[in-house]
Amino acid sequence: MKTIALIGDGIAAQAFLFTYYQERLHKDFELTQFYAPDRAPAVTESSTAIVALRGVELGVSELGDKIFQSYVDFKNFVSHAKPQGVELIKHSTCWATDFENDQKYSKRFPNFEVRGQTKYYEEEAFLIYPTQLSASLKKPFTHRRQEALVKNLQWQDNQWQVQTHDIEKFDYVLVCAGAYSPWLLNDERTQKTKPAQGSFLVWKLDKKLSSFALSFEEINVIYREKTQELILGSTTMDNGYSFIPEINKLQKLYQKYADHFQPDFLPAFEAAKIITGLRHKGPKRLPYWGAAPIGPQAYQIDSFYKNGWSFAFSAALGIVKILKTLDV
Ligand SMILES: Cc1cc2nc3c(=O)[nH]c(=O)nc-3n(C[C@H](O)[C@H](O)[C@H](O)COP(=O)(O)OP(=O)(O)OC[C@H]3O[C@@H](n4cnc5c(N)ncnc54)[C@H](O)[C@@H]3O)c2cc1C
DSSP: OEEEEEEOOSHHHHHHHHHHHHTTGGGTEEEEEEEOTTTSOOGGGSOOOEEEOTTOOTTSOHHHHHHHHHHHHHHHHHHHHOOSSEEEEEEEEEEETTOTTHHHHHHHSOSOEEETTEEEEEEEEEEEOHHHHHHHHHTTOOSEEEEOOOOEEEEETTEEEEESSSEEEESEEEEOOGGGHHHHOOSHHHHTOEEEEEEEEEEEOOSOOOOEEEEETTEEEEEETTTTEEEEEOOOEEOTTOOOOOHHHHHHHHHHHHHHHOOTTOOOGGGOEEEEEEEEEOGGGOOEEEEOTTSTTEEEEEOOTTOHHHHHHHHHHHHHHHHHHSOO
């Protein structure tokens, strides 16, 4: 039996593993999963986690096509697997009638509706509870899990040496390291990718609201009914591996939303918990899955940037298809 080392425990790794077990590849490979929550926290647990098309259509750009296809793949996953932690909702893209980008938005989101000083465009979307969906995906897992930071990967004597505090040898490696990929992998493509920090505010709010998600211009506001969490964000900053949030930007987003809608349910800014995670931005914001150019028998899934929850399910199908063609 061939051995495989999987590095990562975010949605990229979890969606891959779910598909791997569904396709019964665990009968062909012996898999060990490495992950390092203390040294390399998964952004998957610090994500606003909405899957929506936001007006994206097929045939306009390479990125748009990937977003569209991954939306379809995510929807198929939900309808077949019926996982916990996913709710079908209506997502509103909305903007002020005097917004400077009104013309651009009105063109991109046709059939909008005007209510007072705001234009609304509604579409189907999925609201995700990250912890519940992760637990649902992990149910079939029986492989070995090793909590350890992988410091180096080296191809030697036809095997991959995975270096932690120890050295273990594997036939194949699959790296799902998100924003930490350029730290671990030295190839030219991965070195062009970078971490991009994002932060948002969260309040516990017991107001008997139903789940909702809206994007008001650059602001996202989400309510997760089951966990009674109100979320408002998010910031975006290309800044290496910093977890220090941009508080001034968060304050501005909060104030702009409060001034426009004056919602009676919005708690004080100071009462919010601030969550920060590291997205991973690839060239042209494109995701990547396929061979890893670090050597033979190596694969990679990363650069999900702002669409990780759907890209992960397309990537899983892509990598499982490759593994099925291997002579093991
Ligand atoms: C504020 C914010 C809001 C977002 N909102 C959305 C949204 O609404 N919709 C959406 O689709 N996406 C959203 N995203 C993006 C989405 O969360 C990510 O694209 C996705 O979670 C990335 O998953 P991943 O598995 O690639 O990376 P991660 O979740 O970061 O996982 C990487 C894993 O690799 C492990 N690892 C890395 N290096 C090593 C190493 N050397 N040794 C051992 N283990 C290692 C880590 O421990 C971790 O388990 C948002 C992100 C942020 C920050």
